Amino acid sequence: MIKNINDIINYLTEKPKTLFLIDSMGAMLTAFFLFVVLRNFNKYIGMPITVLTYLSVIAVCFSIYSIACYFFLKENWASFIRVIGISNLLYCF
Numbered sequence: 001m002i003k004n005i006n007d008i009i010n011y012l013t014e015k016p017k018t019l020f021l022i023d024s025m026g027a028m029l030t031a032f033f034l035f036v037v038l039r040n041f042n043k044y045i046g047m048p049i050t051v052l053t054y055l056s057v058i059a060v061c062f063s064i065y066s067i068a069c070y071f072f073l074k075e076n077w078a079s080f081i082r083v084i085g086i087s088n089l090l091y092c093f
Contacts, residue, residue, distance in 0.1 A: 016077055020070035023084055027063035031056040062087060 012019050035056035042049050062084065069080045 016081065017070055017073065019081060020066045020073075020077075020084070023088070024063045024066035024070060027059045027066060031059035031063065034059060058091060062091070 034052050038045060038047070039049055039052050042052060065087075066084055069077065069084070073080060
């Protein structure tokens, strides 16, 4: 059982590929909420449907990238984590 943030950091340091799995699930959850949930409430949140669609497509691409890294990377994962980390930061803006 993970008790605090240090345990999480230690766990992910020992198993860095798990970070790709977590990121992939988060991206899929984001895509689901953007495409399925928020599109139905676009007039309340003030964001056009096309923008929500584009954002959800980008999230699906991130999810595919992360899950592919999780399943196919055997070594040299650090540069791939850096790519998805920078991509996630740019997605925020």
